[in-house]
Amino acid sequence: MAAISYELIKTCQQSGARLGKIHTPHGSIDTPIFMPVGTLATVKTLSPNELKDMNAQIILSNTYHLWLRPGEDIISEAGGLHTFMNWDRPILTDSGGYQVFSLSKLRDIKEEGVHFRNHISGEKLFLSPEKAMQIQNALGPDIMMAFDECPPYPAGRDYMKASVERTSRWAERCLEAHQRPNEQALFGIVQGGEYEDLRKQSANDLISLDFPGYAVGGLSVGEPKDVMNRVLEFTTPLLPKDKPRYLMGVGSADSLIDGAIRGIDMFDCVLPTRIARNGTCMTTNGRLVVRNAKYARDFKPIDEHCDCYACRNYSRAYIRHLVKCNETFGFRLTSYHNLHFLLTLMQRVRKAILEDRLLDFREEFFEQYGFNKE
Numbered sequence: 001m002a003a004i005s006y007e008l009i010k011t012c013q014q015s016g017a018r019l020g021k022i023h024t025p026h027g028s029i030d031t032p033i034f035m036p037v038g039t040l041a042t043v044k045t046l047s048p049n050e051l052k053d054m055n056a057q058i059i060l061s062n063t064y065h066l067w068l069r070p071g072e073d074i075i076s077e078a079g080g081l082h083t084f085m086n087w088d089r090p091i092l093t094d095s096g097g098y099q100v101f102s103l104s105k106l107r108d109i110k111e112e113g114v115h116f117r118n119h120i121s122g123e124k125l126f127l128s129p130e131k132a133m134q135i136q137n138a139l140g141p142d143i144m145m146a147f148d149e150c151p152p153y154p155a156g157r158d159y160m161k162a163s164v165e166r167t168s169r170w171a172e173r174c175l176e177a178h179q180r181p182n183e184q185a186l187f188g189i190v191q192g193g194e195y196e197d198l199r200k201q202s203a204n205d206l207i208s209l210d211f212p213g214y215a216v217g218g219l220s221v222g223e224p225k226d227v228m229n230r231v232l233e234f235t236t237p238l239l240p241k242d243k244p245r246y247l248m249g250v251g252s253a254d255s256l257i258d259g260a261i262r263g264i265d266m267f268d269c270v271l272p273t274r275i276a277r278n279g280t281c282m283t284t285n286g287r288l289v290v291r292n293a294k295y296a297r298d299f300k301p302i303d304e305h306c307d308c309y310a311c312r313n314y315s316r317a318y319i320r321h322l323v324k325c326n327e328t329f330g331f332r333l334t335s336y337h338n339l340h341f342l343l344t345l346m347q348r349v350r351k352a353i354l355e356d357r358l359l360d361f362r363e364e365f366f367e368q369y370g371f372n373k374e
C-alpha cells in the first residue's frame with residue numbers, strides 16, 4: 001500500500017479549486033494547505049506546540065541544509081527528523097534541487113549530478129538523484145521531492161528543453177533509488193519554465209512514472225505574478241485529478257488564493273517567517289511594518305481581525321519596542337502572527353471552496369488587503 005493517499009472531497013463550481021485530504025503515515029492534511037518552512041529542522045523561533053496551537057498540519061524541511069548541518073547520519077541515529085525535532089505530524093523535505101541553484105554560485109551541472117561549493121565552508125560538494133534520495137531516506141519525511149534542476153528565470157528555450165529532459169531522467173533515477181515507497185511518498189517536480197509545450201513534455205514524462213503526487217517547480221523565482229498564473233493555468237490541468245499538486249515556494253496571500261483557484265493543493269514559502277524577522281507583518285488590511293515610528297504609541301493589536309496569541313496579548317507599540325531593541329521575543333510574536341495569518345487564510349479558502357464562493361472570497365480579500373484588483 002502506498003505511503004500517502006489523496007481524497008478529493010469537492011471541486012469548486014466557481015473555479016479549478018478543490019477541497020481534499022492527504023492521508024500520510026503521520027496524519028491527515030486538509031487541502032489547500034500552507035506548509036510552514038523549517039529549513040534547519042525548526043520553524044524559526046517557534047516551538048512544535050505553538051505550531052500545533054495555530055493548526056499547522058505539515059511542515060517542510062530541507063535536504064540540502066540538513067545534509068550540510070548536522071548531517072543526515074546524526075538525524076538518522078536520532079530516529080529520523082520527526083523524533084529529532086519532536087514533530088509528530090507530517091513532514092515534507094525538498095530535495096536540494098532548488099537550494100543548489102539558489103545558494104551556490106559556482107556549480108557545474110552534469111548528467112550524473114551537480115558539482116558545487118558548500119555555501120558555508122566553500123568545500124567542493126556533489127549532489128545527485130541517488131544522493132538526494134539517500135539523504136531523504138535517512139531523514140524519514142512522509143513526502144520527499146525528486147532531485148531536479150530549477151532553471152534560472154528567464155531561461156532560453158533550448159536550455160529549458162535540455163534541462164526538462166535531464167530532470168525527467170533524474171526523476172527516473174530517483175524512483176530507482178527509492179528505498180521505502182510504502183513509508184515515504186516521492187513527488188515528481190514538473191519543470192519547463194513558461195513554455196507550454198515543455199511543461200506538457202515534463203508533465204507527461206513524470207505522469208508516465210506514476211508518482212503519488214506532483215509539484216509545479218521552476219516558479220516563484222522572480223517572474224511576474226501574471227506569468228506564474230498563466231503557467232499554472234496550462235500546467236495544473238495536465239496533472240492527475242486524484243493526486244496532490246504542490247506549488248513550490250509560494251507564500252504571499254494573493255498567490256496562495258490565485259494558486260488555489262488554479263487547482264493547487266499545497267504551498268510552502270519562507271516569506272511569512274522571513275519578513276517577520278525584519279518586523280513586517282501580514283494583516284487583513286495589507287502589510288504593516290511594525291518598526292515604523294507611527295506605531296510607537298499605537299496600542300492596538302497587529303491585526304484587529306486576528307485572534308492569534310500575539311494579537312490577543314500584545315500591542316503594536318510593545319512589539320515595535322521589542323523589534324527595535326532586537327529582542328527575540330519580538331520576532332517570535334511577528335513570526336507567530338504571520339504564520340497564523342496564512343494558516344487562517346487557507347482555512348477561509350477551504351471554507352469558500354466548500355460554499356462554492358472562492359472567486360467572491362478573492363474579491364473581498366483583495367479589496368480589504370489592498371491588492372490591486374485585475
Ligand SMILES: CC1(C)O[C@H]2[C@@H](O1)[C@@]1(COC(C)(C)O1)O[C@@H]2CNc1nc2cc3nc(N)[nH]c(=O)c3cc2[nH]1
Pocket residue numbers: 094095096097098099102145146148149150151189216217218219220221222248249250269270
Ligand atoms: C531562496 C529563498 C529563501 O526561497 C524563496 C525566496 O528566497 C524566493 C526568492 O525570491 C522570491 C521569489 C521572492 O522568493 O524564492 C524562494 C521561493 N521560491 C521557490 N522555492 C522553490 C523550491 C523549489 N524546489 C525544487 N526542488 N524545485 C523547484 O523548482 C523549486 C522552485 C522554487 N521556487
Ligand SMILES: [Zn+2]
Pocket residue numbers: 302303306307308309310311312337340
Ligand atoms: Zn495575529
